[in-house]
Amino acid sequence: MSLHLDRLCVRAPDGRALFAPLSLRLAPGAVGCVMGPSGVGKSTLLNAVGGHLPRTFRADGRVLVDGCDVMPLPAERRRIGVMFQQAVMFPHLSVAGNLAFGLCPSVRGRAARRRAVEDALERAGLAGFGPRDPATLSGGQQARVALLRTLLARPRAVLLDEPFSGLDAERRQDIRRFVFDSIRTAGIAALLVTHDAEDAEAAGGAVTRLG
Numbered sequence: 001m002s003l004h005l006d007r008l009c010v011r012a013p014d015g016r017a018l019f020a021p022l023s024l025r026l027a028p029g030a031v032g033c034v035m036g037p038s039g040v041g042k043s044t045l046l047n048a049v050g051g052h053l054p055r056t057f058r059a060d061g062r063v064l065v066d067g068c069d070v071m072p073l074p075a076e077r078r079r080i081g082v083m084f085q086q087a088v089m090f091p092h093l094s095v096a097g098n099l100a101f102g103l104c105p106s107v108r109g110r111a112a113r114r115r116a117v118e119d120a121l122e123r124a125g126l127a128g129f130g131p132r133d134p135a136t137l138s139g140g141q142q143a144r145v146a147l148l149r150t151l152l153a154r155p156r157a158v159l160l161d162e163p164f165s166g167l168d169a170e171r172r173q174d175i176r177r178f179v180f181d182s183i184r185t186a187g188i189a190a191l192l193v194t195h196d197a198e199d200a201e202a203a204g205g206a207v208t209r210l211g
Contacts, residue, residue: 001066001156002028003049003189008061010041010048018044019210021061026189031160031180031203033192036210042193045210046159049191050082051075065156081155083179085162087146089134095121095145096130102149120148124178140171147179151186158183158190164199176202 007021018041026032034042046052048059052075062069063078070078090098099117107116121127124144134142143163150158163179164172180203183190192203200207 001188002026002064003032003157003191004062004064004067005049006062006064008045008048008059008063010044010053011058011060013056022208022210024191024206024208026157026191026205028187028189029184030205031183031190031192032205033194033200033203033207034210035194035197035200035207037195040211042210043161046082046161046191046193049157050080050159051078052082079154079156081150081153081158083147083150083158083160083163085165087139087142089137089142089145091134093134094130095126095132095134095137098134098145099130099149099152102153104152104154106154116152120152123182124148138171139167140175143167143175144178147182151182155188157188160190160192160194162194163192164194165196173202180204 003026005022005024007023009021010018012018024032034045036042049063051073053059063071090101093101096117099120100113103113103116107113117130121129126141126144164176167175176199192199194200
């Protein structure tokens with residue numbers, strides 16, 4: 001799935017544009033990057049793309065997924081996944097339960113859903129982790145599970161909001177590689193927000209600077 005931002009601009013409640021109109025084309029499997037200092041509007045840009053913009057803000061322009069403009073649609077119908085800086089796990093669910101929660105509804109039947117979760121854990125190097133409490137996982141393991149849950153929903157595009165910033169250097173490189181490889185394998189476009197030049201270089205896609 002491709003992602004195209006066509007002169008996308010976000011305006012604050014006072015009507016002020018947070019950044020100049022942004023145009024960006026990402027092919028299936030490509031990871032584009034938006035960089036800029038804190039407070040420039042990077043996360044707000046992702047909110048506009050995903051459909052999570054506060055009502056007091058306004059977005060102008062178009063967001064096209066595979067050529068279809070999703071701007072008129074609510075977030076749940078855009079099918080754009082989000083991976084945040086902190087991996088958000090449901091504490092009352094096991095690792096497998098967290099992944100099953102994100103499964104695409106088209107995966108039906110208890111056996112099929114269990115197999116999909118087990119296959120995902122094996123691909124991530126986490127075979128046998130299904131019964132574990134998410135609180136027992138390391139930061140890197142939680143990041144892998146968070147991405148798996150996002151991808152199991154079969155999103156049409158993925159937004160990455162500084163997902164590596166809470167990791168140490170060694171784990172950051174490993175998780176970054178896992179995330180980018182998984183997105184390329186899935187063949188969906190992704191937009192990464194970061195302030196780290198190494199993240200942008202590893203993504204290998206177009207780099208846009210705000211501010």
